[in-house]
Amino acid sequence: MEFDKNILSFLKPKLIEELKNKSLLKEFSKGTEILREAQYVKVIPIVLNGLVKVYSRFDEKELLLYYIEPAQSCVMTFYAALKNTPSKVFATTEEDSKILLVPVDHLPLWLKKYPDFNELFFNQFNLRYSELLDTIGHLLLDKMDKRLYDHIKKKTELTNSNSIKMSHSQIANELGTAREVITRVLKKLETEEKVVQNSGEIKIINAW
Secondary structure, eight states: OOOGGGGTTOOOHHHHHHHHHHEEEEEOTTOOEEETTTTTTOOOEEEESSSSEEEETTEEEEEEEEEETTOOOOHHHHHHHHOOBBBOOOOOOOOOEEEEEEEEGGHHHHHHHHHHHHHHHEEEEHHHHHHHHHHHHHEEEEEEEHHHHHHHHHHHTTTTEEEEEEOHHHHHHTTTHHHHHHHHHHHHHHHSSSEEEEETTEEEEEEO
């Protein structure tokens, strides 16, 4: 199975060739769990197409940490692989995805041999840290209606769609709240003509 090298054009050609020859390129259907909590990491994912959700689970509730988009990898998986510790997160495909699975055995050599490989993961750490600060800001300053609206908007942007299909329970899990809260706030957003719901589909109709 071939992949478009332009997706990883920020890496040196020699590194791309090594990744191609020594990694496994695999296609996953939507909703596939590719990493479990407490699992030892054997491969690090680099998403080439599609979208992957990374989350934690507390008391049977999910808490969304971040999404892995094309040309991105997973910093939590990278850290667990380097330290040889069990994963603290779950990862599931949000869409049909094509993912390059990089064997962790090659990491030490490639990180020394190719500085741009280090840059890939340093950039991911910086990105996730910035997202964490944004999330803290939203939690401190924004009411739930704004948080929910922004969450739906981000999901539509990530999936290149004008709507999302998710249950109220799924959204509640991702935002770390109760289903009843999401149901109530969505009704408020509908009344304010910011979103519309139809058969499990939620669509943004007006800007905030």
